[in-house]
Amino acid sequence: MKEQTFLEGFAVEDFQRDLIHWFEKEQRDLPWRKDNDPYKIWVSEIMLQQTKVDTVIPYFNKFIEQFPTLEALAEADEEEVLKAWEGLGYYSRIRNLHAAVKEVKEQYGGKVPDNPEQFSKLKGVGPYTTGAVLSIAYGIPEPAVDGNVMRVLSRIFLVWEDISKTGTRKLFEAIVRKIISKENPSYFNQALMELGALICAPRNPACLLCPVQAHCRAFHEGVQTELPVKTKKANVKQVAIAAAVLKDEHGKILIHKRDGAGLLANLWEFPNCEVIHSQENLERQLEKFLQEEYGAAVQLGNPFATLEHVFSHLVWNITVYDGKIIGDVAETEQLKLVDEQEIGLYAFPVSHQRIWQEYKKKETGG
DNA sequence: CAGACGTGGAT
DNA sequence: TATCCAAGTCT
Known part of the structure; x- marks a missing residue:
């Protein structure tokens, strides 16, 4: 199914307004939301990969205290940087981030690239992180499709594709490109994720409190708990x-x-x-x-x-x-x-x- | 495209 | 106790 199929009859501007208004009012006070320093946004996005917000908060605060700037991280010893990541898991994230930050220092004069082509070439930076950092730090309207976004949009647009398949993310990116707010892509992307975290939860979604309930086809049909479709893997x-x-x-x-x-x-x-x-x-x-x-x-x-x-x-x-x-x-x-x-x-x-x-x-x- | 790649918390 | 999950990327 192509993205156009899902967008028929969808009130894009009403949706954007309802979503962003809700985010402005209800967003959590998180340490990486204190400013729009691209370096800090970047660090937070890497830490948050497959990792809960509550787990990340203390690591983020300590990490930024220890490495306040991109320059500081780039110049730090590998052992010191790895020690700061101890216990967070997925350790290739910090190896890649450290290498990427050095690359930015040397190739871009310490300024995080503000275009998707350059930024996404850096180690550890995939499609999600590209969209997240560029939209939040620079206001660039790139999709940032994570697990939250796939869950939220699968319900809103009644998408029955299996989100555990690698290729399914592209469909959601195509949908986001059609509906993302050009005026405030930062809040649009963050609001979609925040909605997934606070309201549109995996189990027991709080549909009665949902700011975009009126736009949600799964709620309309009463099938929100059947989405998203996600196949489980075999025993380890x-x-x-x-x-x-x-x-x-x-x-x-x-x-x-x-x-x-x-x-x-x-x-x-x-x-x-x-x-x-x-x-x-x-x-x-x-x-x-x-x-x-x-x-x-x-x-x-x-x-x-x-x-x-x-x-x-x-x-x-x-x-x-x-x-x-x-x-x-x-x-x-x-x-x-x-x-x-x-x-x-x-x-x-x-x-x-x-x-x-x-x-x-x-x-x-x- | 599947599988590798960590950990701790919720149900 | 068992299972699933959480702001993904790399190979």
């Missing part, structure tokens, strides 16, 4: 992991920096390996891994914790050992022996923060 893969908190004779802890690409890229972790044959010879496999990969001869203790950590696409079932390092380990950029007090200086994923918590609990508890 289970992965068995054996991990170890290892001390040398000076009481220093062995930590390892993960590869620069893939899962939890560049984050630090306690030595661990995937276990091939579930439950059989965990200890043996871990010892062999530590010897071959890190050149570390170890005396493992008994497992002191088993943790389950759920990702969006897999599950780690972690068995955690303590142990002693026998002899010396050659330290590298990726492999360090650190004091317990220094652990907090390194960026760890939540799964390994939990390992450390369990270890400390064991040490102090008995």
Whole structure:
């Protein structure tokens, strides 16, 4: 179906007015709405990808305090920047943002590009972020189609396409191009998302409070809870992991920096390996891994914790050992022996923060 | 185009 | 407890 099909008989200007008036009155007071600094808008949009507003707020405030300007972020050390993102997830976002900000500093004199062609070429900047930053920071009428917008518009226009399909977003972008306010694209885009967050919720939409109820075809037909159509994915893969908190004779802890690409890229972790044959010879496999990969001869203790950590696409079932390092380990950029007090200086994923918590609990508890 | 890529909160 | 979700992008 083409976008024209959905737009027949739709009162575009009334819709824009009702939507924007509602946003002017009801918008939340959020830290990235205090000014229109393109850099801050950009940071907020990256943080907000697949992440709740309540989760982002404290990270955003601290991040801007630490890196107040694009220049400051561009000049910061990678380790420092990664540490600021610790716990937020989807860590490629910060790697890409850091690279992109450096690019803007060097290629554009520190000014965030105000056209879609240049801005969307930057790392980590896709169609949504392009529209969001350019419309909010510069008032440029580009669509910013996220999950909220697809949900809201699927209901208003009775769109039955599956929003989990990659191509469906383009249909919504085409619709937005037809209905976006040219006078205030910033408020139009934000209002669509705000409406999705506050009124047009996934479950139990508050249609009786909706400022654009009169424009909503799903409400008119009483099918708002059946939209949007979204197919669910199959169960995630289970992965068995054996991990170890290892001390040398000076009481220093062995930590390892993960590869620069893939899962939890560049984050630090306690030595661990995937276990091939579930439950059989965990200890043996871990010892062999530590010897071959890190050149570390170890005396493992008994497992002191088993943790389950759920990702969006897999599950780690972690068995955690303590142990002693026998002899010396050659330290590298990726492999360090650190004091317990220094652990907090390194960026760890939540799964390994939990390992450390369990270890400390064991040490102090008995 | 699917699948990879994190985490914590709501129902 | 299980499932779904939240302002997506990259490969």
